[in-house]
Amino acid sequence: MAAPSPSPPPNLLPPPLFRPEKAYFFLRTCSNFPQLKQIHAKIIRHNLANDQLLARHLITLSSSFGETRYASLVFRQLHSPSTFTWNLMIRSLSVNNKPREALLLFVLMLSHSNLDKFTFPFVIKACLASSSLRLGTQVHGLAIKTGFFTDVFLQNTLMDLYFKCGKVDCGRKVFDEMPGRNIVSWTTMLYGLVSNERLDDAEIVFRQMPTRNVVSWTAMIAAYVKNRRPDEAFQLFRRMQVDDVEPNEFTLVSMLQASTQLGSLSMGRWVHDYAHKNGFSLDCFLGTALIDMYSKCGSLEDARRVFDVMESRSLATWNSMITSLGVHGLGDEALSLFGEMEGEEGVEPDAISFVGVLSACANTGNVKEGLRYFLRMIYVYGITPIEEHNTCMIQLLEQALEVNRVSNYVDSMDSDSNISTSFEVESTDRVNERHESWSQHHITFSKWDAG
């Protein structure tokens, strides 16, 4: 009797068929980076690593997880990436805060691939993000040379670059020579003028605009706020509603700033109420603007209430709440909230957080904690002190010296020698002379106390 033929060992079995469609399905449902790596491994095992469409999905997804190195790896595995894929990779690096790498890739692209009209906005944005105006100008030249300059997206992005680099005349020239301006071109022009101290010209542009949408209205409202003209911001807000343009979160943030500038709690409450009634979600920006408004208009309770109900909080949200507590004299609460923030995943304090923390310590005279946080800022978080930190520290040290001076004075009443006392007095005076800014700082906080 013939022996049954042995079945091949499992590792020699042909792999089950893994079509690209199946890989797309997996990628569509993929929600984290380890999962993505598993799917990618499968893709490689089934010789699909050179599939352009799959690679695009992998690049988009890994960069959405912030994994640009992995995205680059996928990109490098392609034999000859299409222009689309080059663009995608440049964009991925740029949006993940790696504009220099994006620009290097663009330089490489010039000798390996054709460009298209989509390439330019990505590259110009990378120029802006890395403050490379010079390269931006060269890209401008290249756009003209290659015939892509007629694209309105490209022109708008270029205008924006010039305005944000302070080159108003260059931006204006692009705008003036544009044959097919659209609403974005007009709004870019408007805001370009505003951010270069030219509110009057911006008003003219706003009047001349053929059509206005919520972005253009909001840009003009924000312009008034930026120039500390809150009354005009409110006027324009009303006109916008008469014009049947619905405000959005961006608009409301500006209106909250306008309320803060007016110091009007009732106006601020009205904006909050408006947001509530119209179903606006409390996103990080709107929530933080509300906290700031309530705190500066005198209602710490409302600020805290907003903070507590917010579903997601940005670093700015935490900073705003910490500063508010400190400013309202609740230094201990400010420090304890800072501790909570440090425990929160993905939220790392920045220089502004420490301005809040140190001024909370300074206001409550908490010298020991102040020094501890100051050192923590420098040595744990690697943050270089800025003037505001130094001002707080000087205030704290003066308090320490003052306490020391008084105690030394008391000691000196019991002893014959008062050498150390005179030294302390002298050094306090010297500090006062050198740092007159302290008194200004003090006035700032007295203003809060009064309010």
Add this chain to the structure above:
DNA sequence: GTAGGGTTAG
């Protein structure tokens, strides 16, 4: 797959 407006300190 591309462009414009928003938050925290000072």
